[in-house]
Amino acid sequence: MEALAVTAVAPVNIAVIKYWGKRNVELNLPTNSSISVTLSTDDLRAITSVAVSPQFSEDLFWLNGELQNLIGSKHINCVNILRKERALLEAADPGLKKLSNWKIRIISENNFPTAAGLASSAAGYAALVFSISKLFELDLNQTELSKVARVGSGSSSRSLFGGYVAWQAGNLENGDDSVAVEVAPVSHWPNMRALVLVISAGKKSVSSTGGMQRTVGTSTLFPARHLKIVPERMSQMEDAIRAKDFGSFAKLTMCDSNQFHAVCLDSYPPILYLNDTSRAVISFVHYFNEYYGAVKLAYTFDAGPNAVLYFLEEDSAQVLSCLKPVLPAAKIPFEVDEGPSGFCFDAMDMLKIGITDIVYSRVGPGPEVVETSLFAPGDKFVPITATQR
Known part of the structure; x- marks a missing residue:
């Protein structure tokens, strides 16, 4: 069978200035700009294998082993945009194979929970x-x-992109200026670390798209956020990243997370992504910073209860030692002692019960092509099975 195939991995990104609200739902145009940190694909990633062939009779897509309906989906919309780009190349060079006319097979897997507030779709x-x-x-x-x-x-x-990334909201109705750009590469501030605290791996009760539109339509706090506060924070966060100023980075990250969830709570009906364990994490971080007399640790929450903690590599032992009693022992990335005896956060029991898993990561690069394939050996181009891996 004549066929061409490629496999690539792409990273999770965790926003520190949050995107929340759409000015155009169909084109996914945001009401405000945002900034994120890209995490290493060694720890959190999506891997996708794609193949095209003139012998394929239909487009097929498997996500985490389940065959999906591609008709009218956002996935096929992306595929068709890229087919049009390929068709332009083929029109300019008649010698190229007509890949734009060939059907496609796609297999995609995440190594983390889908739709649980961990940026799986990203x-x-x-x-x-x-x-x-x-x-x-x-x-x-x-x-x-x-x-x-x-x-x-x-x-x-x-x-x-890898490193530190801004998604510019743009102003054009067609979205041509709503694009991502690099704020700083991984090499600029490579000692940024992240600890994902998995509090719930379940699907969130209100989808991000549904939640955004509810907030846009009902929150009285939202206009101030997207018109005034976020533009100011975008500039401040870019400055903090370029200056490698962790104190400013951390405060901005926490304040923006808090305000994002405040406008969710201000929506009607209210959107409640955080739970008691999430709030205990917030209290822990502020206690930690107060105990050590400096802002060394930051939290942020996307649309779900799971926390992402940011800190610098040089502070990792302190962070992990203070959290050691509540973390799954097998997942702690390196040996640390128990925290200081005077560190007495009063909600440790809640954290121990509520935190079900962790992922320790660092700032990392963007997508890359890999040799591994999710297609089974042979020419059928179906998902590989567990025994074939």
């Missing part, structure tokens, strides 16, 4: 768009690809 769409762009040999840079990924998932535009 990594997935970034991997999809990046892998197809390589398969089609498109001459599109990461910013141009971010426009395509954005059609699938807004925050996926930021997963096309």
